[in-house]
Each structure stands twice: as C-alpha cells, then as structure tokens.
C-alpha cells in the first residue's frame with residue numbers, strides 16, 4: 182500500500198476513535214444528570230412527608246389551643262395546616278411515587294383523614310358542648326395514637342428516602358468520578374492520537390519533501406542531459422560539415438583555412454590554435470587560431486608540449502598543474518588542454534585550447550569532445566595530406582620533381598584562356614639537353630639522372646613562383662611563363678641557359694657538366710593553342726640544335742603579334 186493511502190486509513194481510524202471517545206463523557210454526564218434528578222425527587226418527597234407531619238402537628242396545636250381557651254383565633258394554625266394537607270397528599274400520590282410506597286401512602290392518607298376528622302369533631306364538640314366534653318375525648322387518647330401511627334408510617338418513609346438519598350449521593354459521587362476520569366481519559370486518548378497523526382503527517386511531509394527533492398534532481402539531470410544532447414548534436418552537425426569540407430580540400434593551406442573558419446563555431450567559449458607538423462623542420466607550425474586570447478607561439482617545438490611528449494591529451498587546470506613550456510605567462514591560471522593529432526602512430530599536428538570553460542562543471546564533457554574532435558581532425562588532415570601527395574605524384578615527375586606533361590597541358594590551357602580573356606601574353610620555353618646520350622654513355626644512367634636533377638633545380642631557381650617548370654620526357658623540359666612576352670621570355674631562357682652551362686654535378690666521383698638548347702614561343706604570335714604554341718617552341722628548339730646547340734632561338738614571325746607584358 183502507498184504511504185499516503187496508509188496515512189488516510191490511519192486518519193479515518195483516528196477520527197472514529199476520537200468521536201467514540203468524545204461520546205463517553207456525554208454518556209457519563211447524562212447518567213449524572215439522571216442521578217441528580219432522582220436525588221432531587223427523593224429530597225422533594227422527603228420534604229412533603231416532613232411538611233405533612235408538620236401541618237398535622239400545627240392543626241393539632243390549633244385544636245388544643247381552641248379547646249383550652251375556647252377562642253376562635255387559636256384555630257388559626259389548625260386552618261393553615263389542614264388547608265394545605267390535601268395538596269400535599271395529592272402530590273405525594275401523583276409525583277414520583279414508587280410502587281412499594283403505595284400501600285403505606287394509602288394508610289397515611291386514611292389515618293390522616295381520620296386524624297383530620299377527629300380534630301374537626303373535637304373542635305365542633307368544644308363549640309357545642311364545652312371544654313369538659315372535648316377534653317374527655319382528647320384524654321381518651323385516640324388523637325394521640327393516630328398521631329403516633331402517622332409519625333411511625335411517615336418516619337418509615339422518611340427513613341427509606343434518607344437511605345435512598347444516601348445511595349443516590351454515593352452513586353452520584355461514583356458517576357461524577359467516572360465522568361471526571363472519562364473526561365481525562367478521553368482527553369489523553371485524543372492527545373495520544375493527535376500526536377500520532379502529527380507524527381504521521383510530519384513523516385508524510387518529510388516523505389513528500391524527499392520525493393520532491395528527488396523529482397527536482399531528476400528533472401535537473403534530465404534538463405542537463407537534454408542541453409548536453411542538443412550541444413552534442415550541434416557539435417556533431419558542425420564537425421560533420423567541417424569534415425565534409427576537409428574532404429574537398431586540395432592543399433594544406435586550404436585545409437588550414439577551413440579548420441580556422443570552423444573552430445570558433447565548434448569551440449565558441451574557448452580560444453586556441455591548431456599546429457601542423459612540418460617534417461622538414463621537425464617543428465609544428467601554427468596553421469589556424471581562434472578566440473579572444475592569443476598567447477600561443479607561431480612555432481611549437483615537440484618537446485615544449487606535454488601532450489606531444491606523451492602522445493596523448495594533457496590538461497593543465499589549477500595553480501599546481503604541470504604546464505607546457507609553450508604556454509605563455511599571460512594565460513597562467515586559465516585551464517589549457519593540448520591534444521596531439523595522431524594518425525597511424527604519426528603526429529600530424531596539435532590542438533591547443535584555452536579557457537575557463539575547460540575547468541567548469543562541464544569541463545570534463547568539453548575535454549572529451551575536444552579529444553574526439555582532435556581525433557577526427559587528425560584523421561582528416563592525414564587524408565588531406567595523402568590526397569595532396571597523390572595529386573602531387575600524379576602531376577610531378579618523380580626524378581626531377583618538375584611537373585609532368587599532363588600537368589603542363591592542363592596549366593598551359595588555363596593560362597592561354599586567361600591570357601585570351603585579359604589580352605595578355607604567355608611564353609613557353611622548350612629546353613633540351615645537348616648530347617645527353619653521350620652523358621649516359623660516358624657516366625652511366627646514374628650520372629645522367631644526377632645531371633637531370635641538377636638541371637631541374639637550376640630551372641626552379643631561375644623562374645618566378647608563378648612560372649611552371651615541367652619535364653616533357655627524357656631530357657626535354659618546358660617552362661610556362663604566364664604574363665610574359667617574347668622578349669622577356671628570351672631573356673629568361675638565356676639566364677637559364679647560362680645557369681645550366683655553369684652547373685658542375687658530382688656523380689660517382691666524377692664532375693659532370695651540361696649545356697642545353699632553347700626554343701622560345703609566345704602567345705598569341707606563335708600559336709593560340711597548347712599544341713600550336715608547343716610546336717612553335719619545338720621548331721625553334723630544332724633550329725637551336727642545328728644552330729650549334731647551347732643557344733636560345735625564338736620562334737619565327739612572332740614580333741608583330743607579341744603582347745606587351
């Protein structure tokens with residue numbers, strides 16, 4: 182049974198008991214009232230009997246006085262007594278007479294009437310026949326014996342009533358005592374039951390209070406869980422968007438931009454930086470930052486960060502926490518979480534996050550979410566790296582690290598379209614090493630390869646960042662010079678020719694040198710398509726070869742159509 186149902190049942194029992202208990206004094210008091218009434222009736226009858234005897238005595242006294250004196254005024258007590266006797270007798274007969282009394286009452290009435298008759302007779306005799314005659318009748322003693330009989334009969338009744346009154350008085354005392362005890366007992370029982378109800382009510386209140394507290398705490402937990410779930414949902418949605426954008430990234434720079442744009446929304450109450458590992462320098466370089474607090478260095482040495490040293494996340498919260506060396510003094514005291522970005526055992530970066538929210542109530546949850554995010558970022562970054570590397574492999578010649586013919590086609594096509602739209606120029610420089618077969622024959626294929634690598638480096642060093650140096654195949658190379666006219670192209674080709682001629686390459690203990698022949702052609706004068714332009718450069722190269730090699734030849738018929746760049 183539920184506690185509150187039990188309490189209701191107990192309250193019903195208490196009300197029943199208290200009502201019953203309240204009736205006890207009522208019943209006892211009624212009994213007392215009845216006894217009091219009996220006592221009053223007994224006293225009244227006692228009084229009537231005493232009055233009757235007293236009235237008869239007065240009547241007799243008046244009769245004697247008249248007989249002795251013969252004066253009528255002496256009859257005054259006689260008249261007063263006899264006038265009230267019938268009423269007294271009537272009341273004795275009708276009011277509260279009990280059955281045992283009836284016989285005696287009848288006798289008393291008869292003797293009284295006889296006594297009154299004899300009193301009246303002697304008074305008449307005195308009037309009519311004088312004192313002597315009346316005195317003789319009195320001396321006969323009839324009147325006295327009547328009076329004695331009445332005294333005896335009334336005395337019996339009075340004695341009965343005295344006894345009855347005593348009995349009633351005792352009964353009244355007992356009943357009164359019972360009433361008093363019943364009152365006290367009822368009060369005590371009521372007090373006990375009231376205390377019981379009070380105690381039970383208090384327990385019920387306590388019970389309810391605890392239940393309310395439990396309900397409140399459960400509802401708080403549910404609210405927190407709901408808020409957490411919605412936050413997680415938002416995080417998951419945002420991180421899914423971020424990961425999707427990272428899948429489309431083509432370069433590491435683009436990757437950094439994407440991460441930098443998403444981090445403020447993913448970790449809004451915090452500040453931080455994302456570092457990416459630079460293999461060649463063995464340091465981590467900052468690729469993105471967000472938030473109000475910027476106290477991170479641009480470059481992170483692996484030994485400066487506990488997370489990188491340990492290979493797992495490191496939280497520094499509180500004054501005694503072990504802080505990383507890269508954390509600057511300005512942010513000391515603010516919780517900081519560093520998480521290494523690791524994929525397949527390799528560190529690809531590090532996420533450092535700073536903010537009071539890391540140490541609050543939800544700090545642990547935030548920390549878990551950041552570690553999870555870092556895992557996803559690490560995986561995504563490694564995918565981007567792989568993609569960038571594959572893409573590079575597909576467009577770069579593995580020996581010389583120059584772009585391959587396929588990429589040259591792609592780039593040149595794009596540059597020609599741009600030049601057409603802008604009305605600009607594009608120049609291509611075709612390069613072919615002289616007597617390269619001889620190099621191979623003399624120094625072996627390794628020697629030839631070493632020379633090719635050195636020439637490729639010389640090309641890269643002598644062009645602008647926007648120029649694209651490619652290896653078309655064998656010892657044949659081509660440079661695309663965007664926004665460059667024929668004249669400038671010829672100058673550039675000449676500089677490269679000199680750079681190649683100055684090369685001294687050591688291979689297998691021998692010093693190798695090289696020269697190259699150059700054919701230069703420009704858009705739009707020597708061709709408007711990739712094929713026609715490359716063909717024009719190739720023809721010029723052919724002329725350079727036939728012109729004695731180690732020289733630069735421009736394609737024919739270009740001057741009038743040359744752009745102004």
Ligand SMILES: Nc1nc2c(ncn2[C@@H]2O[C@H](COP(=O)(O)OP(=O)(O)OP(=O)(O)O)[C@@H](O)[C@H]2O)c(=O)[nH]1
Pocket residue numbers: 613614615616617618619621625626627628629630633654655656726730
């Ligand atoms: N070591 C090396 N040799 C290569 C490579 N690709 C092509 N060759 C060689 O380059 C040589 C090209 O020779 P040719 O086409 O006859 O021209 P050449 O000897 O340079 O003479 P000219 O071009 O007329 O000056 C061949 O012997 C090829 O085997 C390469 O990747 N490495």
